[in-house]
Amino acid sequence: MRTRFAPSPTGPLHLGHAYSAILAHDEARARNGVFLLRMEDTDMERCRAEWEALIVEDLSWLGLTWDEEILRQSDKIDIYNARLETLGESGLLYPCSCTRGDIRAALAAPQEGVVHNIYPGTCRGRTMASRKPGDALRLDLSRALEALSGHVLRFVETGPAHEGSHIVDPEQARRTIGDVVLGRKGEDIVAYFLASAFDDADQAITHVIRGEDLFEFTAIQVILQHLFGLPTPIYHHHRLIRDENGKRLAKRDDARAIRKYREDGVTPDDIRRSLGLE
Structure with a gap:
């Protein structure tokens, strides 16, 4: 199994991104497979190096690791x-x-x-x-x-x-x-x-796991x-993480940004529990 998480570095990761990344990562690890990180950064106007750096920092804080160098679509x-x-x-x-x-x-x-x-x-x-x-x-x-x-x-x-x-x-x-x-x-x-x-x-990639x-x-x-x-590849489209009004989370939902949870003292295990990924 080879799968990936492919965010666009146009803003901070939120709980929905975390859910997708953890799901793909854990599935690859459970099956002795490969998990990759890809930056879908072809939108030159909106993508920023600082957002990419924050994504890497957030994913590492969540305990996720990837098995090859990060691929950047801009290259x-x-x-x-x-x-x-x-x-x-x-x-x-x-x-x-x-x-x-x-x-x-x-x-x-x-x-x-x-x-x-x-x-x-x-x-x-x-x-x-x-x-x-x-x-x-x-x-x-x-x-x-x-x-x-x-x-x-x-x-x-x-x-x-x-x-x-x-x-x-x-x-x-x-x-x-x-x-x-x-x-x-x-x-x-x-x-x-x-x-x-x-x-x-x-x-x-043999398995695509996404929203x-x-x-x-x-x-x-x-x-x-x-x-x-x-x-x-084989596709797996998972449920979306929504707010209390049933609305899909977006990058503008900064209150649910992983960075904010980190700053508030929430642990990676807390994030997993809140997402039903214990």
């Missing part, structure tokens, strides 16, 4: 872009000049309660030869699914809410995913789900894995 932008170009050469990408705000929102990791707006195809039909500086690259999903017509897009889920074997349905994918943005060259930005799929393959808010993104990752000939 691999050129690799991601080179792989992305192969899709363009296959006729599966098209340039998009839609608003920067729309594209940045599409590139971000998902947030619970945010409705995913299916792209209407405004720039579909443009050729890669028409690409201009600042254009984003979108996956032509219909063409991609046609290219994978002989593939069974299957993945296994072990999380309690979606346990079982799943097959990505092409028609549903067209309705619910659409032509997603995969990157924007020149700004060194790649989509969360693209970089994550590449890194899981490059690090030989259930990411479950819906698994379908597009499976599609990308098949397009690039990458293996599909």
Whole structure:
């Protein structure tokens, strides 16, 4: 078993991050496996070295250790872009000049309660030869699914809410995913789900353990894995840690930051007990 914890260094870790990290770490240790730490730091505007340092400090305080050097996605932008170009050469990408705000929102990791707006195809039909500086690259999903017509897009889920074997349905994918943005060259930005799929393959990850808010993104990752000939790991989407009002914790919930608990004299064992991980 090889698994990972992959935070974005854009703020402090909170209890939800701790739950995910401990769950993955303990599962790897119980199975004599490998636990890795990856920094998903492709958002150059928001990621900070001081946040990364705090993440490492918090995880170490929680008693977690990782078995290889920390991988930073910011060190691999050129690799991601080179792989992305192969899709363009296959006729599966098209340039998009839609608003920067729309594209940045599409590139971000998902947030619970945010409705995913299916792209209407405004720039579909443009050729890669028409690409201009600042254009984003979108996956032509219909063409991609046609290219994978002989593939069974299957993945296994072990999380309690979606346990079982799943097959990505092409028609549903067209309705619910659409032509997603995969990157924007020149700004060194790649989509969360693209970089994550590449890194899981490059690090030989066999089990992906993450929050259930990411479950819906698994379908597009499976599609990308098949397009690039990458293996599909086993997925486990765990419950989310919520506040007293049932709201999912976010990095702005500084009162629940691990740093704050440390400063207040809470112990790592206290954190585990509060999360039901004794």
